[in-house]
Amino acid sequence: MDDDDIEARNARERRKRSIALALVLGGLVVLFFLMTIVRLGGHVLDMP
Amino acid sequence: MALVDVYAGPEQRIATVGDFFALLKPRVMSLVIFTGLAGIVVAPGHIHLLSGFTALLCIAVAAGASGALNMAYDSDIDAIMARTATRPIPMGRIAREEALTFGWWLSVASVTIMGLFINLLSAALLAFTIFFYVVVYTLWLKRRTAQNIVIGGLAGALPPAIGWAAVTGQVTLAPLVLVAIIFLWTPPHFWALALFRSDDYARAGVPMMPVVAGKPSTRRQIFAYTLLLLPFGLAPAALGFAGPLYLASAGLMSAWFLFGAVKVLFERDEVKEPAAKKLFFISIAYLFVLFAALIAERLIGVAPFGAWL
Numbered sequence: 001m002d003d004d005d006i007e008a009r010n011a012r013e014r015r016k017r018s019i020a021l022a023l024v025l026g027g028l029v030v031l032f033f034l035m036t037i038v039r040l041g042g043h044v045l046d047m048p
Numbered sequence: 049m050a051l052v053d054v055y056a057g058p059e060q061r062i063a064t065v066g067d068f069f070a071l072l073k074p075r076v077m078s079l080v081i082f083t084g085l086a087g088i089v090v091a092p093g094h095i096h097l098l099s100g101f102t103a104l105l106c107i108a109v110a111a112g113a114s115g116a117l118n119m120a121y122d123s124d125i126d127a128i129m130a131r132t133a134t135r136p137i138p139m140g141r142i143a144r145e146e147a148l149t150f151g152w153w154l155s156v157a158s159v160t161i162m163g164l165f166i167n168l169l170s171a172a173l174l175a176f177t178i179f180f181y182v183v184v185y186t187l188w189l190k191r192r193t194a195q196n197i198v199i200g201g202l203a204g205a206l207p208p209a210i211g212w213a214a215v216t217g218q219v220t221l222a223p224l225v226l227v228a229i230i231f232l233w234t235p236p237h238f239w240a241l242a243l244f245r246s247d248d249y250a251r252a253g254v255p256m257m258p259v260v261a262g263k264p265s266t267r268r269q270i271f272a273y274t275l276l277l278l279p280f281g282l283a284p285a286a287l288g289f290a291g292p293l294y295l296a297s298a299g300l301m302s303a304w305f306l307f308g309a310v311k312v313l314f315e316r317d318e319v320k321e322p323a324a325k326k327l328f329f330i331s332i333a334y335l336f337v338l339f340a341a342l343i344a345e346r347l348i349g350v351a352p353f354g355a356w357l
Contacts, residue, residue, distance in 0.1 A: 006060075006061060009061060010061055010062045013061070013062050013063075013064050013065075014062060016064065016065050017062075017063075017064070017065055020065045031102065031105075034098055035098060035099070035102055035165045038096050038098050038099060039165065
């Protein structure tokens, strides 16, 4: 493999890593939101 | 001398997503998820489906984090052993420091999420499990004593208790029996592996039982631990929290395990160790079937023996 190939390959892998990280963070945001709703349960409607 | 030279130079490539996934020891993780799920499913009481999923996710991530930390701290011996030489750190695809950061952050995240969304007992047990696997087993016992996997086995045994605690907020006799099953299963399982990988361990200087005490002694100890394990395998039915499906499965698997252990006891082929290879496979099947039967009974509604009394 020459340097250009490695450079291109690394750029592709870096992009895949960024996408994976974005998916994990997005998943955590959704999980935190849904778990908050679950923890609040029916009390979410008990507004003073 | 390392089997694989650390990869470096102008062709240095960055770590892929797959490399980081391999760092989590996915095969070990799958067994931990399975036994943790059994704890959640078998525990009395109700847990919201999403809470159950979150608890299981935390158990899985903590197991993966422990695996990553284990690979980071053991990267020197992993490079020497054929079984582990192709892991991401010895191959030079991930730096040791990178794996340490990855592992510790995942550990902190899994324990924090468990504590915030599930309960403090399950979070504390999860933190203790990571501590026990990384500090007590990997850093302290593994290179010092032949009892490494016996004591260290506690870390791998705790997931059913963590799952149970996530549902009930407490730990009772029943989850402790499940812990005892995995704890007593660990020595025959790993020593069977060590019997046919003993050269690897000897080269890496890891004092596994066949290296330190010799193969005949290891065979006797595998047999002794099997005899200790089998009653515990049947205990869930005797104590009333498992039913007839479990009893039948555990009975059959116990007989197969005992047969395998007897074959190992009288094995004379010290080069190929066919009986040890077979027992290693039987041990995985044994644990899988026992916990699958526990889960299946709950899912299809087979009443445990306790409900009949």
